[in-house]
Amino acid sequence: MGFLEKKASSGVEPTPNAKPTPNGFAANGDSLLLTPGPLKTSASVKNAMLYDYGSRDSAFVEVTQRVRKQVVNVLQGENEDLTAVLLQGSGTYAVEAMLTQFVPAAGKVIIFCNGAYGKRMGQICDANGRHYEMVVSAESEPLDASAVNEVLDAHPDASHVAIIACETTTGVLNPVSEIADAVKIRGKRLLIDAMSSFGIVDLDANMPFDAIAASSNKSLQGSPGLGFVIANKQALTEGADNANSLSLDLYAQWNGFEATGEWRFTPPTHCLLALGQALDEFETEGGTLGRRTRYAANCKTLVDGMRKYGFETVVADESQAPVIVTFRMPNNPKFEFQDFYGRLSLKGYVIYPGKLTTEPSFRVGCVGNVFPTDMQGFIEVVGHTLEEMDISL
Numbered sequence: 506m507g508f509l510e511k512k513a514s515s516g517v518e519p520t521p522n523a524k525p526t527p528n529g530f531a532a533n534g535d536s537l538l539l540t541p542g543p544l545k546t547s548a549s550v551k552n553a554m555l556y557d558y559g560s561r562d563s564a565f566v567e568v569t570q571r572v573r574k575q576v577v578n579v580l581q582g583e584n585e586d587l588t589a590v591l592l593q594g595s596g597t598y599a600v601e602a603m604l605t606q607f608v609p610a611a612g613k614v615i616i617f618c619n620g621a622y623g624k625r626m627g628q629i630c631d632a633n634g635r636h637y638e639m640v641v642s643a644e645s646e647p648l649d650a651s652a653v654n655e656v657l658d659a660h661p662d663a664s665h666v667a668i669i670a671c672e673t674t675t676g677v678l679n680p681v682s683e684i685a686d687a688v689k690i691r692g693k694r695l696l697i698d699a700m701s702s703f704g705i706v707d708l709d710a711n712m713p714f715d716a717i718a719a720s721s722n723k724s725l726q727g728s729p730g731l732g733f734v735i736a737n738k739q740a741l742t743e744g745a746d747n748a749n750s751l752s753l754d755l756y757a758q759w760n761g762f763e764a765t766g767e768w769r770f771t772p773p774t775h776c777l778l779a780l781g782q783a784l785d786e787f788e789t790e791g792g793t794l795g796r797r798t799r800y801a802a803n804c805k806t807l808v809d810g811m812r813k814y815g816f817e818t819v820v821a822d823e824s825q826a827p828v829i830v831t832f833r834m835p836n837n838p839k840f841e842f843q844d845f846y847g848r849l850s851l852k853g854y855v856i857y858p859g860k861l862t863t864e865p866s867f868r869v870g871c872v873g874n875v876f877p878t879d880m881q882g883f884i885e886v887v888g889h890t891l892e893e894m895d896i897s898l
């Protein structure tokens with residue numbers, strides 16, 4: 506019996522986390538990841554990886570083509586001009602492929618940066634000899650779409666603009682569609698890193714953009730190992746010769762998928778099967794709206810609970826995407842982050858250090874196969890941990 510037949514009858518019900526224990530550990534010792542990637546995956550997504558496929562297997566080729574369609578369908582609305590190019594590697598590989606494929610060596614990209622992932626785009630341009638202008642603004646605030654106009658007017662030589670939809674550094678949500686309109690009016694091309702927002706923030710398929718990069722292991726809840734770029738076919742064709750890397754050449758990768766349905770180099774077979782299952786579960790949950798609704802409930806449970814203990818958030822509630830929440834490091838000498846982190850992970854909850862350059866902070870994710878009851882469990886464990894550390898905030 507082939508994988509696809511089994512899959513067709515699987516009913517794609519997401520399995521809840523096996524976790525009736527009083528702490529974050531599942532009965533099998535699995536921890537609850539409250540991080541921005543990799544994320545907690547469902548047991549059914551993990552189970553989808555139990556099959557070995559050859560890269561030329563027709564069943565595997567079918568999964569490749571199905572996943573390519575499904576990721577485009579995550580966008581709101583329909584646009585026949587778009588195509589998805591899957592790529593081996595983590596999200597950064599997809600961002601690097603996007604920037605180097607679409608920005609020609611003679612071009613120039615304006616990077617609007619309000620966090621670490623904007624900075625990373627600058628590093629990518631440095632490594633690949635692409636001209637860029639880095640426009641830095643406060644990490645705790647969304648990009649200001651009206652300031653974007655001024656910057657674009659000041660740089661008439663720029664060919665492209667690159668932004669991060671949700672800056673995972675803080676979890677701040679940037680005004681993507683307003684910026685897209687401003688970029689279009691000034692005749693520039695837009696490239697979007699939508700890594701952590703893809704599948705929870707509405708992104709319109711008909712918004713003017715050349716490409717959107719995302720990955721398997723963020724809000725789509727697949728396993729890590731695969732990135733993808735949703736590209737406007739014409740822009741991709743125009744940039745056919747731009748790539749300065751063999752393995753990150755999106756145009757060549759696209760041609761391979763279109764010609765034979767096969768990957769140019771060894772595909773991440775298990776990861777793709779997991780993503781196929783994860784996308785089915787995404788659709789079963791009600792797509793972007795369904796997923797956002799659950800993540801927002803996670804985020805609210807988290808923020809309300811942490812505020813009761815006296816923790817403060819860095820980003821204002823109205824600019825907070827339900828992805829990851831940045832908390833100020835408490836001003837209490839007894840609160841030593843490594844100790845707090847270690848005690849929580851011993852109890853099965855993995856959180857994340859902060860990435861803010863301006864002040865000490867730590868982060869807790871609300872994405873992945875995680876539910877409000879899990880967040881409630883986390884809040885209780887934080888309470889016990891603070892008691893152990895003899896801290897009242």
Ligand SMILES: *Cc1c(COP(=O)(O)O)cnc(C)c1O
Pocket residue numbers: 541542595596597598600622669671672673698699700701720
């Ligand atoms: C996670 C993430 C990336 C990619 O990071 P990888 O570690 O390469 O997967 C890029 N941009 C944003 C905004 C992200 O959240």
